[in-house]
Amino acid sequence: MFKLFSVLMFIFLSPAFAEAKMVHYTMNASIRGYVGVGGKIDGVVNPILTAQRGDMVMITLMGVENMPHDIKFEGHNVKSPLLRKKGDSVDIHFTAEMDDIYICSLPGHASAGMKGKFMISSTQEDPEEDSPEVDDVVKKANDIPPAINYNTPREVVFDISAVEVESKLDDGSTYEYWTYNGTVPGPMLRVREGDTVVVNLKNLDHDMVHSIDFHAAQMNHGGAHVLQVPPMETRTLKFVAKKAGLFVYHCATPHVPTHLAKGMYGMILVEPAAGLSVVDQEFYVMQGEYYTKELRGFQGHHQHDEKKLLDEKPTYIVMNGRPQGLTGSNAMKARAGDSVRIFFGAGGPNLISSFHVIGEIFDKVYPYGSFLSVPFFDIQTVLVPAGGATIVEFIIDEPGHYVLVDHSLSRVEKGASAIIEAH
Ligand SMILES: [Cu+2]
Known part of the structure; x- marks a missing residue:
């Protein structure tokens, strides 16, 4: 004290x-x-x-x-x-x-x-x-690998590090995040249906085990049994991405909700064999929550709160790492007339998102991130389950600020928004 x-x-x-x-x-x-x-x-x-x-x-x-x-x-x-x-x-x-x-x-x-x-x-x-000392955990929404440009399955290797980062939470406050590669969410991985995915997970944490459960991997624990990586060691997982879709990955080391509530989640896009249509802009956004002992707005260092986590009473609900993470210089940029595709996931650990973009209607939605299902057209708000994802596409009709929200709007006060600036 x-x-x-x-x-x-x-x-x-x-x-x-x-x-x-x-x-x-x-x-x-x-x-x-x-x-x-x-x-x-x-x-x-x-x-x-x-x-x-x-x-x-x-x-x-x-x-x-x-x-x-x-x-x-x-x-x-x-x-x-x-x-x-x-x-x-x-x-x-x-x-x-x-x-x-x-x-x-x-x-x-x-x-x-x-x-x-x-x-x-x-x-x-x-x-x-x-400011190398002040790592921002925000994953830039345009930090997305390029579209798949090959027609037969390949072996694709990803090196991922589990790393603790202490950095900004809200204005005047900090938090100790547990991350993949230093950002929340972790990197977006992009492969083709049928690819063999090789993941080298290096644990840079000095005293804690971390892991990854890939929802795209149809195997024991989504591979997390292989990828339980002791401190300062590396483990390798290999799996075949048999089904196309947008899938969440997350840490699956006990206590699992805590690891997610510290930021350990991301998504892997498994493109269908036929590929995706070309759009002008693609963005990668994930919603998640933090449960801290301190009140929202507290100036100083926030500490994780186990009780609030179990009671599902988050202090902050954010898109890409922290409140206002995707605003200002990190706002998504587009031009009027652009076609936009958003890969949106709920890292949780707990909340479902009623994902909506103020001022737009989703022309096309791949429900639950599925490419095989019949798409939805002309949707205002789409439900994204915890540990689930969606892909939405729309054309920006005119210049303006288009705000991504969880339309459970009290959550916007807690940080659940992001901005597309269209010029
Ligand atoms: Cu972990």
Whole structure:
């Protein structure tokens, strides 16, 4: 509680609060050097840490060996408490003021390797380009593999990493996400009906098992029995994508709803042998929920809440990772007259989505993501079950802001919306 209080005081007292952001790094302390954990510094020894002047920098230091360590930022004159043994962790925070050097202050440890640089990054740079420390979990909706361009089945290999990411949740708050490849949802995979899918799942988490259950795989546990990957190991799954359709994949490691409520889901599109029609824009969007101990709007770090999860009372309901994830510079872009196809899924873990685009009628819907079923035409709102998907197509009639919503509209207040900007 004291820590939380001091962090809050720190935020409110910081003169640069209006522009300042929170920058959080986690590192393992080893006598050979500090090793970055998560985000762009993951696995890097003595990574160069960066922040903008005035940012609040938080460092979490984790013990991975039974030897005392600490971390000291010499110029800022701040030092962490002593990390005594394996499994311990300590935090420090300070306001970024100058370029600096960080070291372990115990005699001999810096010269043994525990020494790195801290640098002030320019405020001129685009924050999305220059902030490796603040990974955004938002999966860009246009980050979609190209259409299948081959006519006979192939073997297709995907390398996926299970990785923890601490990053922005709402304005002024953060959350620890569990992800595939650092984003929510994880990558969209695209194959052809009949393809052999090879998935190498690498678990970059240091203390938790993760896995994948592919709804596209007709086998024991959707392959999750093969893909239960221990910390820092890799496992490989091979399956034949026998049926075309849009399918959810998700972590299936107990407690499964928790892994989904932390962000571990994505979709695989199995294109029918005949392929799909060509459209001007394709987008990949998944709805999901977070259940946190704190109230919506709380400034600071949100923690997962098991009880709210079991009671199905989410704090946030989002499209692609976080509230307002697909707005502003991440908004989907189109032109009036464009044909648009949206691959939409419900990662859950719990909620059904009444998927609707304000200002449009879906010209064509592939119900439940099925290509073999008779499509629906001219639909206003489509139900997407938890762990299910749909594909909708429409033409944008005129310029404007077209808002994707879950038409259970209270949920929009909790974050369940996204924007297509049509010019
Ligand atoms: Cu998991």
